[in-house]
Amino acid sequence: MKILSIHQKYIPLIPMKSLSLKLDDEVFKETERIIEKLNYARNRYINEALELYNKYNSRKMIKDQLRKESTLTFKESVHLMEEFEKIVLDNEAI
DSSP states (O other): OEEEEETTEEEEEOOOOOOOOOOOHHHHHHHHHHHHHHTOOHHHHHHHHHHHHHHHHHHHHHHHHHHHHHHHHHHHHHHHHHHHHHHHHHHHHO
């Protein structure tokens, strides 16, 4: 990562992509109001918001996958328990 010196401040240069973005008017107005109060650059604010939203959705997808796999595991466990019960009952009958 390259470092750029500006007025004795060191800022890491992170590769970035440019994109065109269309926002709903109300979302834009609220964003502008917030970044003005926070004294934040719009670009930085949107980057951090997307990073947070990506983390949220990644965790949600993992949670959904775990729930799905847990359900499958539970069903298989019940099936195996039923099979073991049959074996035990068959052995007791002998």
